[in-house]
Amino acid sequence: MAEQLAGLADDRALLGRTSTAERVADILRSRVAEGYFPPGTRLSEDSIGGALGVSRNTLREAFRLLTHERLLVHELNRGVFVRVLTVDDVEDIYRTRALVECAVVRGLGEPPYALDRLAGAVAEGERAVREGDWKTLGTANIHFHRELVALAGSERTDELMRSVFAELRLAFHVVDDPRRLHEPYLARNQQILQALVAGEKDRAEELLAVYLGDSLERVVEVYRRRVGEEGAGAG
Template sequence: MEETGGRAEGLAGDRALLGRTSTAERVADILRGRIADGWFPPGARLSEESIGGALGISRNTLREAFRLLTHERLLVHELNRGVFVRVLAVDDVADIYRTRRLVEVAVLHGLGRPPYPLDALAAAVAEGEEAARLGDWTGVSTANIHFHRALVALAGSARTDELMRGVLAELRLAFHVVADPRGLHEPYLLRNREILDALEAGERATAERLLARYLDDSRDRMIAAYARSVAAARAGRT
């Protein structure tokens, strides 16, 4: 597995984000973002010495941040080896999509009468379309995460927002393993637009139906792509 001591030095620029009231939660926020961006990829070992030195924090604070992210299933602690960014199993990917379908479809089903507050959703659609125009498929992936977080935010529930933040952060661990971001995300640009158009038209039931089909198709495509990538990686190690 990859060691990340050298990469950790790049965190020094994040030290200013901690301010004078440095907490384990803020450190966890920084590391969560770096993991989501692929800075620390699945399987990477996180060096306490390098990361703690780069951020200027105590070992106890860093260990508490590691504990929080382990609870969120982004990290794993291996006895006598250290802390690593989690590598998902194929069953994990299937379970993530099961959770997404339960939550996201329920959010649309539970919406009241239109109009709906769709500014964040529209911004995420525009962000994805612009990233695609530039050929930035990692940017398309990020915009897609923003789309689904904005969709869940329509429920107006801080607890649901927190749940989906963790679920979608886990999903990005799978995205970093699949070597074809364009093939993975391009098909859903139009579908995001269709869901937004339906909600703007006040057609909640149509949006719900489109989303359910979208998530089922995305699940099947993602599981197949992830399984191929995992098998290829294993073959490369033998």
């Protein structure tokens, strides 16, 4: 916990004098997504509030916002915890991903498309593989899908999927072999990118739909083994 709080103290400078619950929520969302606070972790108001230098009321509002996003759960007389997902949660996350991501690709206009940031996410994944950094590869894969969604040019869609991808990271944190989970999808990211570079959005959508179906199957397989179908008492 000391190391986790030290990281939050480093983020304190981001708040400045105009700190708000939304900014605190942004910081905590990122920290949860990056695995600093794994699923099931109890979040201490005193420790986190002190590390960030914010009032209890501000922190509680940030907790409320993240609870609404399904990243945290409040347990009566126990406190606030990072949520542990159930298998149903994982399936719903992927259902949402398929609906949104495939629709974004389907709705693209005429090529060429602005793919620099998408290509950058692929390059990030390639660097992670060369370095054997499988956690970073998982992050790069999520960045790829975030940039794919951004091709829609919709702030509302970006905001919706930001929470969905943060929830997805909660599922990834229970995986005991991140290389096996993430490595096969780098080549698939490359294929989707190549299809879009060629202006073949129908092909890209087809690849994406198969990708998401296979990823769901693999994550659920791991989840049933590690957490159990009932989510080990998740809220």
